[in-house]
Amino acid sequence: MRISRTGVDKYSECPRCFHLQYVKGLKRPPGYPFSLNNTVDALLKKEFDTHRAAGTQHPAQLTFGTDLRPAQHEQINRWRTNRSGVEFVDEHREITWFGAIDDLWIDSQGLYYVVDYKATGKLQPVLNMDPDWMSGYKRQAEFYQFLLRKNGLEVSDRAYFLYCTGDRSRAVFNEEIKFHSELIAYDGSTEWIESTLDQVVSTLALEESPAANEECNYCKYVNERNSIN
Ligand code: SF4
Numbered sequence: 001m002r003i004s005r006t007g008v009d010k011y012s013e014c015p016r017c018f019h020l021q022y023v024k025g026l027k028r029p030p031g032y033p034f035s036l037n038n039t040v041d042a043l044l045k046k047e048f049d050t051h052r053a054a055g056t057q058h059p060a061q062l063t064f065g066t067d068l069r070p071a072q073h074e075q076i077n078r079w080r081t082n083r084s085g086v087e088f089v090d091e092h093r094e095i096t097w098f099g100a101i102d103d104l105w106i107d108s109q110g111l112y113y114v115v116d117y118k119a120t121g122k123l124q125p126v127l128n129m130d131p132d133w134m135s136g137y138k139r140q141a142e143f144y145q146f147l148l149r150k151n152g153l154e155v156s157d158r159a160y161f162l163y164c165t166g167d168r169s170r171a172v173f174n175e176e177i178k179f180h181s182e183l184i185a186y187d188g189s190t191e192w193i194e195s196t197l198d199q200v201v202s203t204l205a206l207e208e209s210p211a212a213n214e215e216c217n218y219c220k221y222v223n224e225r226n227s228i229n
Pocket residue numbers: 013014016017018020028212213214216217218219220
């Protein structure tokens with residue numbers, strides 16, 4: 001069985017939704033495709049790949065005065081592809097865990113750093129990872145650190161988010177959107193992951209789906225809809 005990083009995150013958000021999908025075969029309807037965000041991601045990848053090929057630093061990597069560069073690794077394209085991603089064949093749990101990274105950087109000591117690109121259209125530029133709603137992004141980076149370590153890489157607890165916020169303050173569109181780019185360092189921990197994977201395995205063995213997350217608007221909607229004749 002293969003379970004993606006988003007599958008594990010679904011478990012963290014709501015074990016019921018995870019169980020409905022992986023055991024009962026009922027998937028929550030997909031959200032809108034983020035095609036503008038994906039465009040920014042694709043362009044950033046090209047930009048960083050130019051520096052990867054040349055072995056040079058991207059200007060964003062100078063933000064913290066670091067010697068970081070895009071990592072040249074034979075697996076980088078596979079690790080960035082959604083269907084393959086970074087894989088960990090977990091023989092003990094009989095599950096392959098996987099997830100696709102946006103980028104991987106390396107310092108002069110050979111230590112690797114997980115990097116995630118984010119694009120948004122918020123009114124104010126995103127400058128830090130403090131808000132509660134960003135906890136999923138942090139789990140995302142930590143899970144990639146876990147997967148890369150399982151692949152034998154020495155990976156820093158520090159991850160980087162390159163946050164690009166579209167600038168709405170300009171007077172005209174003129175067929176272009178300017179972005180404010182902020183490189184945000186996040187020091188996380190992967191300590192939660194092994195026990196969470198054990199819980200995921202236990203949930204897969206349940207016949208009945210666990211209770212729903214009371215905060216979730218989808219099930220609230222279904223319950224209220226069902227109470228109307
Ligand atoms: S509360 Fe319902 S819809 Fe929301 S995540 Fe859980 S099972 Fe899915």
